[in-house]
Amino acid sequence: MEHQNINLKLKVWRQKNSTDKGGFETYDVKNISQEMSFLEMFDVLNEELIAEDKDPIAFDHDCREGICGMCSMYINGRPHGPWEANTTCQLHMRAFSEGETIVVEPWRANAFPIIKDLMVDRTAFDRIIQAGGYISVNTGNAVDANALPIEKAKADASFAAAACIGCGACVAACKNSSAMLFLSAKAAHLNLLPQGQPERKTRVMNMVAQMDKEGFGACTNTGACEAVCPKEISITNIARLNLDYTCAGLVSDK
Amino acid sequence: MIDAKIPAGSLDSKWTKYKSTCKLVNPANKRSLEIIVVGTGLAGASAAAALGELGYKVKTFCFQDSPRRAHSIAAQGGINAAKNYQNDGDSTYRLFYDTIKGGDYRAREGNVHRLAEVSANIIDQCVAQGVPFAREYGGLLSNRSFGGTQVQRTFYAAGQTGQQLLIGAYQAQERQIALGNVVQYSRHEMLDVVMIDGKARGIIARNLVTGELERHFGHAVLLCTGGYGNVFYLSTNAMGSNVTAAWKAHKKGALFANPCFTQIHPTCIPVSGDHQSKLTLMSESLRNDGRIWVPKQQGDTRKSIDIPEEERDYYLERRYPAFGNLVPRDVASRAAKERCDAGYGVGTSKQAVYLDFAAAIQRYGKIEAGKRGIEADAETITQMGKDVVKEKYGNLFDMYEKITGENPYEVPMRIYPAVHYTMGGLWVDYELMTTIPGLYCLGEANFSDHGANRLGASALMQGLADGYFVIPYTIGNYLADEIRTKAIPTDHAAFAEAESKVRDRIHMLMNIKGSKTVESLHKRLGKIMWEKCGMARNAEGLKQAIKEIQQLKNEFWSDVKIPGEINEMNPELDKANRVADFIELGELMCIDALNREESCGGHFREEHQTEEGEALRHDDKFMYVSAWEMKGEHEWEMHKEELNYEVVKPSQRSYK
Amino acid sequence: MTFKQMFTSSVGKKLVMGFTGLFLVLFLIVHVGLNACIWANDGGEMFNKGAHFMGANWVPRLLEVGLFAGLILHIIQGLMVEFSNRSKRAIKYDVAFGNRGSKWYSRSMGLLGILILIFLISHLAHFWIPNRSAQGFVGLEGEIDLYTKMKDTFTGDSWQVMVTILVYVVGCIALGFHLAHGVQSACRTFGLSNPKWIAVVSALGYAYAIIVPLMFALMPLSFHFGWID
Incomplete structure (x- = not known):
């Protein structure tokens, strides 16, 4: 070269x-x-x-x-x-x-x-995960890994969302400073898998609540986040999150 | 002689027996026992999560801005597990055997067998946590072969298995934070272990944002701080990866074992100039399809594509017909160095060999044409072949193109070996406890499972095995006797003394106000280490290296220049703290390499090779772990842990 | 999700925007369809019949209340989202990302919305308010001849007419861009994630965003240039 x-x-x-x-x-x-x-x-x-x-x-x-x-x-x-x-x-x-x-x-x-200078504090992302970005399973409780077949397309989509590296470029690019691409990728990774179903509703409700509390803006679907994502996470995940959030909201008791 | 406390009994019953007989701590007592976990990579995050789940009060520390950034994240290829999902004859014993053999018979049988035993649980656990491993169309997990083993036991998630596993462990840790069992300290660096009555009772950590020193108490301290490859300055490690935590423990009395065992990975992107800050690995999986060659003519300056087939030397296929391009890492690395040293290297630096996919592209293209039943012309075949290669390795090819500006679909990749992993580390017993009571060491930071060479896809396995499945049992065996120890207030004299020593050292560093930057001194250390304690070592070079490092140490402590203040975010100061420790470690590595007068795994002493230039072990003299105790400046005493092979019979490795 | 969260959480707010937005999109179909009757070129007979049906019938009159409620909600919530989002980055960038990552109109929904609002106020002042005043707000009879009213409003060369036409045309262009982003954005907010259907909805959205505002814009122009009697 x-x-x-x-x-x-x-x-x-x-x-x-x-x-x-x-x-x-x-x-x-x-x-x-x-x-x-x-x-x-x-x-x-x-x-x-x-x-x-x-x-x-x-x-x-x-x-x-x-x-x-x-x-x-x-x-x-x-x-x-x-x-x-x-x-x-x-x-x-x-x-x-x-x-x-x-x-x-x-x-x-x-x-x-x-x-300092070009360094920023991104611990808000940690707190969004703490609000529900996990599957509640203690060590040692797992069944055999192949006991639960997962449709390949779903597994692949879950992986594509899980490829997020949490850099925050989506927030930086968004005119609203929204963390929706990050949040939705984290939620979609788990919500697309059968293991993630039991906590699906509470996960999205709590993670969105935490995102709002941290001071990120609301998503207006401009797509700037998707354009800069180093791992090419799709804004399709945001739509998935919206649906999960709406369904969770409609059926919740309160 | 030191005792590794391997349980008695037959190899496959040791761990089961240990688990059913070790002491337990009742749930009420766990709530008042505090554990400090330093480092939040695979080993640290999984340990923090598992211990939090058990009910212990855990504090985690990492120097990055989030635990999820630990360098475990960069592992590409996969994680081994003896699941035998492929029905190809895999078993716990085979994984155990391959690991012992791959380690060139310098690892402990008991530990390695335990690792193989729990490997299957790791996969189960990770899948339950939602780790999106690659799957087949039937919905079951996919496997691939790796590192020249004869079975397919590697589980993977595209080219980012490390990231997916780490996120699984990180999420488990964050869950424990949400539940109040774990407290997380990011941008904190451990700068000393606090010892009270001969036991590890806490740490001194520096808040890297404010520069303040903090005291933290723990009934036990776990170091999960990764490897020390950055002693070579250029390595595939992250820029921040360091030995500091382990080195502080070493200075407080923990033995450091096999420091000279370093893994040089054969397929990395070559150095492009003096500005180079780190090296990038190209996954070992590329060797499944790429052919490695150099020109037959020395100093050939033609472009790769202008060199005709008959003037290319496919030296791995020539030297090792049985394994070809798939020989283990140490063998492939040395062969590349040998060719370059002999003047056959390629590229501007002449320190590189070609990894060529032209043959694979043609092969896949023809298969594709056959599958579709078409008579294709050469161009179409090449295009279809490129598409297949893109499908398999697209992300790696893209990364290569970004870094080098060359298109690897058109011209061969240039590769060269680079420091990748360190098998050595703090000495630990079967329970992962160092020689300091209450101080544990997990993952790459310890020395225990990989002997003199690590097999591909085994590092992730070990990190998670230690964190999820070993430490939760073994730490209970220690803490069961600590239930009467109340939390020690951090105004205890030992904390004050440790903190003031750390403070003094920082002030000393800042007050040198010399003329040389930390970076320039680190680069010089790296050069000494790479040239004299790198892929090939000899007694004379090592002796010289020791002298040079001692001089460098003097120079560092008299002429280093650190800008900025102590009480602020000061990355140069952080780096200086780390490089000071690397310099001391470098000396010990050379001492260890000098002592080990044999070649084994990643450690190649030029004086000890077969007539064909292969590594020559001396089992009669060196079948031991060298565990070094620091006695004073430039002074160490070696303790031996004899390795007893009860099951496996050590033999000369042959890949011909 | 409590009902409060429906209006206060970031996703909830967007849901409100999407629902009211799509409701208004439906209204526009009715509105543009009815107004298209002017092109029957029958001196406004068909158009006035339609207008009479809408104005002198309790069902559409009741729906009108819902329409205004939706409209006001859309405006208020929209402005709140806009102001809240703008406040999330106290220090702006020196160099803007601009059009490299997103369409300008997707970033300008607030501005476009305000332009539409200006048009809307002028539009209501021209037709709806005089009509309802003539009827009395609870009455069903006595509406004015809207066709003639339209003709009068858009015919002639006075500066008032020219300004009115300009406001209408600009308002329609703003509406077009507002819809170009709004329709598909609303569908994403409702959770449409299937790429196949996103493609369909996007195509429909763009078609709608071009056709409907174009038809609206042609109405004053048709009168002005005398394309219809």
């Missing part, structure tokens, strides 16, 4: 902590190999900042292979940058060209308060 080294201008959101007001800073990065990943470009910049006695840019990252869901940069107006079905860590500098200015912002949503 032909590649070259390029020079770029970076406009990055800097914010010392959650109470700081924050603002953009501009940096020149020089001689960046197009074989680098986007985060490696940040590593290079941070090394330079440290050398200049400046505070390096804090950003979340861990596995750097597109599965842990920790990386979270809003690059040139798009969560995870310009590539389709991709995470920030898998974005490579081939996506950019000489002299370009790249604007990098944190996920913005009231439910994801900024911790």
Whole structure:
């Protein structure tokens, strides 16, 4: 693969902590190999900042292979940058060209308060799971795994929903900061399986209630979430959740 | 000599007997017993969930922003279980035997047999939790073969088995949080074990957001903190994966076993330059269809597709006709290194070999044409073949293209071995307790089940076995004697002392104010380790490495530069804390590698090879676990745990 | 789900929007069908018969109450959802995601709705209010000749007529885009997840969103340009 080294201008959101007001800073990065990943470009910049006695840019990252869901940069107006079905860590500098200015912002949503620079607090997702994103089965109670055949199409659809990596790009992309794609993927993963049926109603009711409590917005089916999802989770899951929620609501005693 | 407390009796009755005779804690007492779980990957999350279900009061700690991000999530291929759903002759014994043999006869029989026994329960448990494993059209679970075993016992969920299993365990843990049995501390890093009267009684953890040090009490402490592959700087581990928790325990007296046993995975995307921050694995499953080759001519600079068939050297097929491209990981890795060292490497760095799918594409294309009963031209056959390959490996091919910019459907992949897993870890007995009473170690962080080389799809199995099915029994055996111990207030002198030591060290690091960044020092450590304690090691190199690491340690402690403040989110400080420990560990790894004068599994000493260049074990001298005790700076004492093979007869592995 | 949650939870609010929205969609079919009678080109005879049936019959008059209730609910709930959603991101992005991930009109339902509301107020002021005032709100007889009223409203070159026509045409275009997203969004909110049926509903939704507003927009234009007598 032909590649070259390029020079770029970076406009990055800097914010010392959650109470700081924050603002953009501009940096020149020089001689960046197009074989680098986007985060490696940040590593290079941070090394330079440290050398200049400046505070390096804090950003979340861990596995750097597109599965842990920790990386979270809003690059040139798009969560995870310009590539389709991709995470920030898998974005490579081939996506950019000489002299370009790249604007990098944190996920913005009231439910994801900024911790520092580009790092945000996504513990709201944990609390949504705690509200019902599980199957209540204690260790050791399980029957033989093949005692319960599951229609392949359903199992595949469940897997497709379970592929969610919980990165929050859906929230970042949504004009309403809604967590519906995340929530519905988590619910659909379990609701599509026979094991998930006993808690299906309470699961959706409680998870939606928690999402609202956390300060996420309501879904208006614009589809922006689906467009940026690194794992290509479909908004079909949102429709599934809506139906489950409506049915649960109609038959509930209260 | 150290005692692993393996129960007496025949191999297949040990665990059953242990379970029915170990001490129990009654439910009322469980409510007042507190357990700390550090690390929330497969082992940690499953342990936290299982212990919470039993009624213990559990606290979990992880440095990530959520337990679901632990690096178990990145496992691609699958999880083994002796279910024999395929009716192909699998059994508990076969899984046990394959694991012992795969580990090159350096693992404990008792532990491995227990692992094989509970493997089937893991699958049942995961399915009950809603883990969406791949299924056949009849609705039953699908299996594939993996890592050169002769049966199909690997359960999988597309290319993200690790993520699905971890989410299962994470959800079970979150459920216990909702029920009030578990309290979760994210973005927290354990920086010391607190010992009171010779027992582990808690930890000092740093809140990574505020920088504050916190004291947490527990009647027992579980370390489930994963492996230490990042000592090599470049590895397939996550950026944050570290040895710190295990190393603090080691410094407090826990023995560290077989540190030099590292697994180098053969199929990773090669390094592209100095900027490289980590390496990416391409699933082992690719070797089922890909053919590995290098040019026959040294320093051949032609493009891969311009090299004619007869000028290609399919060296694995040539050297190992019986297993071909499916030899175990350690063998495949060494063979690739051998070719590259001899000057046959490809790509700009010359540190890569080709993994070629052209033959598979043609083969599948022809099968497809046959299935549809059509006379297809070459182009159509190629297209149909590509479609089949895409179906099987599409996500991996996409990932490869994103990283390298090359289209692997058109040109062969370039691959090179990379550090992937560490078989060594804290020494634990049969109950998973370290040499410190009340301090347990689970999953990759311990050393117990994989010997000198781990088979594919066995890491997930071990993590979940330890967490769901072993620790809930063995910890009771210890805690049954602790029911009279009241929760110790954290203003106890031992907590204060541990905290002040941690604080002093952090201040010391911050006050060095030197000139070298943490990253640059870590890179240098990695280079020393990779070159001298990597895929091939020799006495001279190791001795040199020890010296270089000692120098590096001095340099680190006198010239490291850490920006920022202590009482704020400071990722550079977090990293410095970890790298300081990696440096000490690196030295111990070299010492261990120097001591083990034989080649076995992932540990290859150049002085000890057969005439054909294969690993040569010395069972007469090294049939033991080396468990190291830290005595002082640069000083360790080795304790041996002899390995007794009562059932399996060790033999030279042959894949020819 | 308590009845309160039906109106306060994020999914509940959307359900209300969807139900009232689809109810209004049904109403529009009746409305456009009746109004299409102007094209009978019979001097408004057929149209006025239809208008009389609707205005001088208790059943449609009662349904009208339901219609207004649905309309008001749709407006109030819509504005509340819009304002609540807007408040969920206190600091906006420097670079907007914009049209790369979603259609502009799917993000502008509030704005489109307000444009439609402006049109609606003007529309009610032109026809419904004068008619009902002539009848008396409880009366069934005495309605005005709506065909003539329409003709008068849209014929001529005065600036008032031009502004009215502009408001109508803009209102209809806004309605078209509002429906283009609204119909299929409502169906998703009701839980339609089957891709086959989503395709059908989307196609129907787009067809509806083009045909119905176009017909409405053609009505003032037909009078203005004298396409009908």
